[in-house]
Amino acid sequence: MKKSMKTFLLTSTLTLALTCTTYAANTSFSDVPVKHWAYDAVTKLAKAGLVDGSQDGTFRGDRAMSRYEMAILVSKTMDKYEKADADQKVIIDQLSAEFASELNKLGARVAKVESKTNTWVSGETRIRFMGDSPSSDMPAKLSHSDQFDFRQRITFRGNINEDWSWTGRLATNGHTRFGEYDSTGSDAKLDQMNVTAKNVLGLDSVRIGRSALDFFSHGMIGGPGNKDGILIVNKFGDTKFSAWTGNIRPNSASDNNGFTSAQLDWKVNKVNLKTGYYWGDVKGDSTNLNVAAGNSFTSSKGYLVGFDTRIGDLLVFGDFVGSKLDGANGLNDDPNAWMVQLTNSKTAPVAYQVMGIVNPTKKGTDAWMAQYRSIDPGAFAPGSGNFDTVAVSNMGAYNFFTKGSDNVEALFWAYSKVVAKNVVFSLEYQDLKIKDKSVTAISEGKNKTYQAKIEMFY
Helix, strand or coil: CHHHHHHHHHHHHHHHHHHHHHHHHHCCCCCECCCCHHHHHHHHHHHCCCCCCCCCCCCCCCCCECHHHHHHHHHHHHHCHHHCCHHHHHHHHHHHHHCHHHHHHHCCCHHHCCCCCCEEEEEEEEEEEEEEEECCCCCCCCCHHHHEEEEEEEEEEEECCCCEEEEEEEEECCCEECCCCCCHHHCEEEEEEEEEEEEECCEEEEEEEEEEECCCCCCCECEEEEEEEEEEEEEECCEEEEEEEEECCCCCCCCCEEEEEEEEEEEECCEEEEEEEEEEEECECCCCCCCCCCCEECEEEEEEEEEEEEECCEEEEEEEEEEEEECCECCCCCCEEEEEEEECCCCCCCCCCCCCCCCCCCCCCEEEEEEEEEECCCCCCCCCECCCCCHHHCCCCCCCCCCCCCCEEEEEEEEEEEEECCEEEEEEEEEEEECCHHHCCCCCCEEEEEEEEEEEEC
């Protein structure tokens, strides 16, 4: 009885002390000056839906706040870290470093703060099973160890100061299939390495180095990594301007590989709109397109328009690309491409990619997506067309990176579920067929591909 009474008194005393401390902190609204950069940072995240502030789910930023109140908001943005884009992640990292002491006292994840080193390390492990059902004129059906592969990524992020940050990523070299432990398929490479500076040269941000070409449209034009160049971003009111220039293919003694693009993003009512233009100084031929020898072009340029909007619980988005080929030989010199995608995902829209349609930290959540696309041969500058991992499960006679994004019509379906915290299971299916067989050396060109995969994030 005495022991129980002592425990009760001790617990009551600690509870009262913590309550008084929290109350005192929350009523001291002068800890964070009104002009502190954190207010603007949190406001930007709130507009992006990454902050749950007051009880009605909004953040107004119309009064001074204590450092403890600000730290609570920052901890909530950290919970939505995986849903943020690259620029938003930089802001979250800077906020977590600024309020590291308060976050530690609040019990936030120390691994996401790392205040002493100012560096974050994360990883991703993927294991998948692939299969296909090709037509008779396509390569043999996948079998045995060719149906299994894995990928390992380790990402490093750090803050140089309040406005400068860096990102680097090590990844296994391509698709490491089972049985390739003694081949180059098991090598690792630095597939991303870049530095981002905010508020420089009169621009909101400048990113230079190796990264994914991930900003143009909804990803119909883009790339998952290994693109060396410069990205600039600047907002003019509610309109966002983005431009990228760099090298999109491996260096060659005889060919140029430059690619430049610019895009405007804005919103009309509940519809997000995108429009842009690209210039591709990249030669297209049978080595990098889904065409037979003798068909080619010397360079290309084109425009893009896109949209995305929510209809109830569904997100629908689409892109259209119209291109003009210079020096076209055997190919239509004004190809185009379009796609439309429907999903119940709550995250940002990205073409081709099933990864990201669920938040891996939310166990039990799931989402699906369905897409149709139609792409003429040469509609994208070689190296700029994105691709999906289902389509490349069997390379066949076609270029690895263009099988799913050149001279093709495709119906794509995918489903993802968070089976455990930071563990995502996905199913993907695709019905592919060559769009223009007259520029190829095949008669049918059909392939149904599918895969099951598990991804772990940490």
